[in-house]
Amino acid sequence: MATALTGGCFCGAVTDRIDAPLKHARSCHCSRCRKAFNSAGSAYAEVEPGALSWTQAEPAIHRVGGGSWGIAFCGSCGSTLAGMLGQQAHGVTLGVDASPQPTTVVAVP
DSSP, rough: SSEEEEEOOSSSSSSEOOSSEEEEEEEOOOOHHHHHSSSSSSSEOOOOOTOOOEEOOOOOEEEEEESSSEEETTTTTTTEEEEETEEEEEEEEESSSSSSOOOOOOOOO
């Protein structure tokens, strides 16, 4: 990947950087995703383990059922940022980038 992807939450408190191509774009309509996104489901893409780093602040992480799966979100504005498996991001949410001047469009296989 020539350029890293950057993103963050709506309020800008938590930002991230992804240094590998996104893969396997998907949507999920489970009850957890419907609640997390307050919608009919979520759109996300998987990331390579270790490819995502938090560049400004750390997100809050809600663990589901005491297991290793969880959701990373901004503790200030509540934006859902990533699905977590253990301490690594497993998938990132797809949508509109909250940066002041979004300029990157990425095709995800």
